[in-house]
Amino acid sequence: MTRLISAGRDTVNYPDRGATARRPLPAGYHHLHHRTRIGQGRTVFEAAGTAVTTFRAHRASGVRVRTPGGGAVRPGLRAEVGIGLGPLRITAPCQVIWTAYEPTRTGFAYGTLPGHPECGEESFLVEIDADGAVWFTVTAFSRPDRWYTRLAGPVVPLLQHGYARWLGRHLRALASGA
Template identity: 25%
Template sequence: MRRGTFRDETVDYAAVGATQAPDLMQYPPERSTPAHESWRLGSGEARFQTASEALLSWRAQRDGGLAVTDVRPAAGPMYSGVSFDDEGHPVAPSRLEADQRFDADGTPWVGSGTTIHVRGRVAGMKADGEFRVIFAIEEPRRVGFALGTVGGAVVTGEESFMIDWYDNDEVWFTVRAFDAPRAFLYKVYPPFVRRRRRALFQRYLRAISPLYSTPA
């Protein structure tokens, strides 16, 4: 079943939240390239907590070679945004408000509505753009968030990052994304979009789990 989408004028694409659609890989947003990878990080509560804290303090991006700057939390109470169950049905937010947390250098942790600027190089090309946290989830066995492009990036779209601690005690890291080319080079050579995404996935994985296992 296809899910409807809604428009959020703070981002530059229409299919906000589509990284959570069960059929993303079969029916990606128009003119976009979807991607999905999951990796086992280990098992147990300690591994889940460590990976969750790393994710929420921007470690996937920062330790993945990208500079995260100009972090601007949303004004007012934080809202966790839209999340969905395994069948794609919307569920109640996992948390409505939270105390703002900071890492060692004073950078605010991930929070719904936060806007960030990301700089670096990916697949040999400059990465420079603004992104917005469109939802954030903190549950006893699931933690994650999604970033949507606001402007300036070579692609437009969304990527989500999830840490799950399953009932069998295994901890998994999942990244899902869809990218539509914006820069001229990516429009002319579409395979570069996939190359860029593969490079990003490997960076994120190494940042969260240096001793990563084989993708599922």
């Protein structure tokens, strides 16, 4: 069952709350859709789902994630995601918009909060097919919200796609026990 945070309970900086849970993605944004095969079987699915919903996959890929408390993501949870080093670190405040804890799908989406370099939403979803194949999908819509992301122009979508691929590789390693 996909749980969506109710409107008015958050302060995301874009109007299309929850759009990664449905299609088509909203117009006026850059769209990202990247799918990676993670492995095979229920054990891989469960390990990958846990790694995604606890931010373990993000952390393993080199991203710093700060959340209050611990445990699995839930709608309304606020997180600060950081990339880079020292004075070149960019922090990105986010809020979990929806979660999916289902027999064949596990994951979540977070939306950007004021202070994030982009505005939009990104989902991270692990799915298992009827034949047991396990897939990881990153879906996002975003546009620049800071001067430096506007200045970077078309480089930002390339970096986002590269990160989705990088995250998929790390998740595959985590789920396989490597």
